Amino acid sequence: MPARSLSLAAVGLAMVLVFQRAFAFPVDGRQTTLPVGxxxxxxxxxxxxxxxxxxxxxGRKSYxxxxxxxxxxxxxxxxxxxxxxxxxxGSCHVNGASNPKLFIPGMSSKPGTFDTSxxxxxxxxxxxxxxxVRIPSLRGARYMAPYGNNGRTASLRDFxxxxxxxxxxxxxxxxxxxxxxxxxxxDIDFLPNPSLGPGGKLNTQSSVAERRGEALFNKPFxxxxxxxxxxxxxxxxGFVDHMVHDVDTGGLFKTPTLLNADFNAPYFHDGxxxxxxxxxxxxxxxFDLGLSDRDKSDLVAYLTAVGDGVQATEREGAAASLREIxxxxxxxxxxxxxxxxxxxxxxVDTIGAELRDVTExxxxxxxxxxxxxxxxxxxxxxxxxxxxxxxxxxxIDAAAGKYDDAASDYMxxxxxxxxxxxxxxxxxxxxxxxxPPIHDAHYAALHQLLSSINQSHP
Amino acid sequence: xxxxxxxxxxxPASFDNAIKQYRPHLIEDVGQxxxxxxxxxxxxxxxxxxxxxxxxxxxRAGWERSEVFTGAFVPDFDEKIDAWPNATTGxxxxxxxxxxxxxxxxxxxxxxxxxxxxxxxxKVRDITLTPQGLLNGLAQLTYEVGEDKADxxxxxISGTSLDDMRNNVAGIENAYNIVFASAIGSADPxxxxxxxxxISKLKALLDVKSLNDVNTKALRQATEELVVTxxxxxxKIGLARPVLGPSP
Numbered sequence: 239m240p241a242r243s244l245s246l247a248a249v250g251l252a253m254v255l256v257f258q259r260a261f262a263f264p265v266d267g268r269q270t271t272l273p274v275g276x277x278x279x280x281x282x283x284x285x286x287x288x289x290x291x292x293x294x295x296x297g298r299k300s301y302x303x304x305x306x307x308x309x310x311x312x313x314x315x316x317x318x319x320x321x322x323x324x325x326x327x328g329s330c331h332v333n334g335a336s337n338p339k340l341f342i343p344g345m346s347s348k349p350g351t352f353d354t355s356x357x358x359x360x361x362x363x364x365x366x367x368x369x370x371v372r373i374p375s376l377r378g379a380r381y382m383a384p385y386g387n388n389g390r391t392a393s394l395r396d397f398x399x400x401x402x403x404x405x406x407x408x409x410x411x412x413x414x415x416x417x418x419x420x421x422x423x424x425d426i427d428f429l430p431n432p433s434l435g436p437g438g439k440l441n442t443q444s445s446v447a448e449r450r451g452e453a454l455f456n457k458p459f460x461x462x463x464x465x466x467x468x469x470x471x472x473x474x475x476g477f478v479d480h481m482v483h484d485v486d487t488g489g490l491f492k493t494p495t496l497l498n499a500d501f502n503a504p505y506f507h508d509g510x511x512x513x514x515x516x517x518x519x520x521x522x523x524x525f526d527l528g529l530s531d532r533d534k535s536d537l538v539a540y541l542t543a544v545g546d547g548v549q550a551t552e553r554e555g556a557a558a559s560l561r562e563i564x565x566x567x568x569x570x571x572x573x574x575x576x577x578x579x580x581x582x583x584x585x586v587d588t589i590g591a592e593l594r595d596v597t598e599x600x601x602x603x604x605x606x607x608x609x610x611x612x613x614x615x616x617x618x619x620x621x622x623x624x625x626x627x628x629x630x631x632x633x634i635d636a637a638a639g640k641y642d643d644a645a646s647d648y649m650x651x652x653x654x655x656x657x658x659x660x661x662x663x664x665x666x667x668x669x670x671x672x673x674p675p676i677h678d679a680h681y682a683a684l685h686q687l688l689s690s691i692n693q694s695h696p
Numbered sequence: 697x698x699x700x701x702x703x704x705x706x707x708p709a710s711f712d713n714a715i716k717q718y719r720p721h722l723i724e725d726v727g728q729x730x731x732x733x734x735x736x737x738x739x740x741x742x743x744x745x746x747x748x749x750x751x752x753x754x755x756r757a758g759w760e761r762s763e764v765f766t767g768a769f770v771p772d773f774d775e776k777i778d779a780w781p782n783a784t785t786g787x788x789x790x791x792x793x794x795x796x797x798x799x800x801x802x803x804x805x806x807x808x809x810x811x812x813x814x815x816x817x818x819k820v821r822d823i824t825l826t827p828q829g830l831l832n833g834l835a836q837l838t839y840e841v842g843e844d845k846a847d848x849x850x851x852x853i854s855g856t857s858l859d860d861m862r863n864n865v866a867g868i869e870n871a872y873n874i875v876f877a878s879a880i881g882s883a884d885p886x887x888x889x890x891x892x893x894x895i896s897k898l899k900a901l902l903d904v905k906s907l908n909d910v911n912t913k914a915l916r917q918a919t920e921e922l923v924v925t926x927x928x929x930x931x932k933i934g935l936a937r938p939v940l941g942p943s944p
Contacts, residue, residue: 270907271907271912324846324912590916594844598843603771604779605780605782606775624940626920627839627940630917630921634921687792688792690792690797691796
């Protein structure tokens with residue numbers, strides 16, 4: 239992966255990392271929508287794997303889940319600078335997980351954190367306190383009430399509305415969109431973890447260190463026998479207690495789940511700790527646990543086993559991107575006959591943006607970091623643009639109340655997207671940014687270009 | 697039957713005069729790009745950073761206006777003059793030296809672009825300009841103007857991405873008005889007025905203080921709507937649906 243600058247001072251310095259949005263981040267230069275040094279990690283090749291409860295239990299995602307997934311990835315439901323910059327819920331919660339690399343100068347205290355009451359996205363909600371919090375993963379969020387790092391909101395629905403309207407200056411969301419967002423988020427499951435058996439206990443294949451760690455986790459604290467790690471992180475209850483506690487980090491904060499937490503660093507409400515070792519040491523100090531070095535490493539082994547998950551990331555390829563687009567587009571099958579212009583317009587804009595994103599993954603001929611596949615690249619780019627335009631035509635027809643025409647546009651769209659366009663795009667994939675060596679060469683050239691700025695402003 | 701007459705597709709040959717009128721504008725735009733880079737060459741040689749920056753901006757304006765033509769007719773020139781992202785050739789390599797590093801050490805790359813633009817300058821005088829190619833170029837460039845610039849756009853180091861877009865739209869408007877407006881006006885006055893309104897809308901959306909103030913969602917929608925209109929226009933004037941890329 240190409241390196242990205244993570245702070246103003248570090249602009250131009252290469253660091254190894256992970257959106258994109260088909261947008262050539264990092265942000266740099268002048269006249270930019272987002273602050274210089276912004277890292278959205280949109281060009282990550284490996285992205286968090288998303289598991290849906292409906293599919294994991296043998297069913298399929300509902301219309302509401304697909305609509306919600308689309309809205310989640312639509313900057314249109316937000317307002318202000320977020321909409322302007324193409325930021326959506328999915329920018330921070332990539333595929334419903336977190337985004338440990340995200341950094342927005344002035345809004346983040348370190349990568350993976352974000353100040354929801356900062357100056358950029360809703361100046362009216364700016365509290366002039368640098369209080370960035372870590373971006374949480376939404377896996378298993380349906381079990382995690384109350385919501386917010388301090389558990390301030392009981393209802394997921396109220397929480398989402400507040401994020402949209404207050405934190406990101408969006409228009410009041412419709413009932414249908416809120417229903418859909420709730421349905422989507424509640425369908426995001428934890429990654430399965432074969433190390434855990436019933437009741438959140440380690441299964442028999444665990445290592446000795448992990449088992450010793452489990453025992454320590456459940457052992458009463460020496461100076462307060464009513465407490466253990468497991469008192470708050472209840473193994474049989476998703477490793478949470480749905481309460482807030484003061485563990486000397488500056489206030490009352492909600493117990494976070496330990497499930498899949500291996501992929502959720504940094505830790506604590508403000509992301510102050512980068513690894514389990516630091517977390518264990520904090521509790522050792524705070525509760526005077528008297529842990530030996532071996533105890534600490536056993537606890538870390540246990541936490542690592544509990545926090546694991548099968549195949550946490552997946553390679554972003556053209557096929558996966560087109561599959562997601564196809565899930566989003568399925569919304570149109572219901573929205574057009576229902577004359578639901580809100581959903582149609584959201585679909586046209588969001589799917590169009592995703593298709594443009596895939597297009598930008600296929601370099602045009604001016605990108606001299608790529609050689610070969612000229613014909614394939616041109617064809618793929620042309621095909622994707624044609625599809626964007628079919629969707630736009632669909633949007634124009636629906637907005638004019640011509641739903642029969644819109645339905646016929648949708649058939650045309652499907653005819654293209656069922657076989658022809660995926661075939662053409664996959665033929666170009668070898669020369670696209672979905673291919674790691676091409677990706678790296680492209681971003682290396684971009685970094686080299688932008689590094690000129692650093693030469694004059696050391 | 698006047699209606700049937702009005703619907704008769706215009707014979708493509710009837711664009712000859714319009715294209716004859718259009719060519720001098722194209723020559724002027726490419727000429728401005730060429731004279732800009734020649735001035736740039738002199739300013740770079742004189743180690744005059746401010747003069748070099750001004751010359752670069754002037755050259756860019758001509759170049760971006762001519763993109764209706766370059767994208768569709770000479771994509772190989774486009775690639776060498778406007779490479780992206782590449783730190784070694786073309787306008788953006790020079791931009792990085794002048795505006796990024798604040799240095800004038802850009803002799804080689806400037807000499808190379810002067811050579812390329814001289815060749816292009818010679819070429820625009822006699823290259824065959826087809827109405828279909830120009831319609832393709834219009835559609836392609838319009839679509840491009842709607843591309844996301846949240847990362848600062850292509851000319852982010854100089855902060856002139858908004859100027860690029862405005863010059864693109866100026867080129868679109870010019871080509872449309874000179875080559876197509878009258879033919880479409882006779883074939884389908886309603887579509888002609890839709891097209892003009894949509895071009896004006898693009899201009900209005902770009903009439904803002906800085907790139908940050910562009911309503912990106914509205915701009916993307918407006919560019920796509922204009923391309924859809926151009927798709928509808930094509931058969932009315934005897935042309936094929938515009939192709940959004942170098943002709944296969």
